[in-house]
Amino acid sequence: SQTIHQWPATLVQPVGSPLSLECTVEGTSNPNLYWYRQAAGRGLQLLFYSVGIGQISSEVPQNLSASRPQDRQFILSSKKLLLSDSGFYLCAWSTNGPFYGYTFGSGTRLTVV
Amino acid sequence: AQSVSQHNHHVILSEAASLELGCNYSYGGTVNLFWYVQYPGQHLQLLLKYFSGDPLVKGIKGFEAEFIKSKFSFNLRKPSVQWSDTAEYFCAVNPNNQGGKLIFGQGTELSVKP
Numbered sequence: 292s293q294t295i296h297q298w299p300a301t302l303v304q305p306v307g308s309p310l311s312l313e314c315t316v317e318g319t320s321n322p323n324l325y326w327y328r329q330a331a332g333r334g335l336q337l338l339f340y341s342v343g344i345g346q347i348s349s350e351v352p353q354n355l356s357a358s359r360p361q362d363r364q365f366i367l368s369s370k371k372l373l374l375s376d377s378g379f380y381l382c383a384w385s386t387n388g389p390f391y392g393y394t395f396g397s398g399t400r401l402t403v404v
Numbered sequence: 405a406q407s408v409s410q411h412n413h414h415v416i417l418s419e420a421a422s423l424e425l426g427c428n429y430s431y432g433g434t435v436n437l438f439w440y441v442q443y444p445g446q447h448l449q450l451l452l453k454y455f456s457g458d459p460l461v462k463g464i465k466g467f468e469a470e471f472i473k474s475k476f477s478f479n480l481r482k483p484s485v486q487w488s489d490t491a492e493y494f495c496a497v498n499p500n501n502q503g504g505k506l507i508f509g510q511g512t513e514l515s516v517k518p
Contacts, residue, residue: 323503323504325504325505325506327508333510334410334494334508334509334510334511335494335496335508335511336508337505337506337507337508340504340505342503342504381447381448385504386504387504390436390498390503390504391453392436392438392450392453392498392506393448393450393506395447395448395449396447397447398447
């Protein structure tokens with residue numbers, strides 16, 4: 292069966308420090324991968340999505356970037372964190388082909404101090 | 405701008421009360437529609453989805469939703485809520501011309517009093 296792993300679960304980082312959040316999927320190949328940020332009262336905002344290795348689409352301009360170095364690995368990064376980067380980050384995957392919805396990871400709570 | 409709107413940010417009900425959470429979207433053309441639920445401390449789970457066919461879809465735990473194309477709506481309903489339904493509920497739309505992208509509403513927090 293397919294599973295999605297996301298780590299770390301929580302992270303506290305100082306302003307100006309770098310960030311790397313990792314997401315991996317098991318049990319499927321060539322998935323579509325997504326990074327969302329969830330903010331209280333603002334729902335889920337799509338940040339990046341990828342339909343294949345090295346293919347990244349950005350939805351909103353921001354201080355973050357994403358990379359997909361392997362088929363089932365999706366990384367969210369920042370060179371210098373801002374206070375406004377605090378939030379709950381969710382990784383998700385969907386099949387590449389007919390769309391049936393997402394499976395979400397358990398999320399990372401990022402606090403920038 | 406194209407968007408998904410959930411009208412209620414926080415709903416408080418007593419057990420056995422009926423529930424209806426509103427969801428409207430502004431995308432034209434064909435869409436796929438979803439409701440996700442996030443129980444306290446847990447990750448997002450699919451509650452139900454609509455792709456085509458009968459506009460009244462039934463999901464898990466007694467939830468249902470009705471797609472009304474003319475109103476661009478996909479409201480979530482449950483005849484009698486339980487304390488265990490306390491959670492945050494998200495409506496999401498997949499516009500068919502945008503691949504696998506899901507656009508989410510702001511979420512509705514449901515609190516059910518025992």
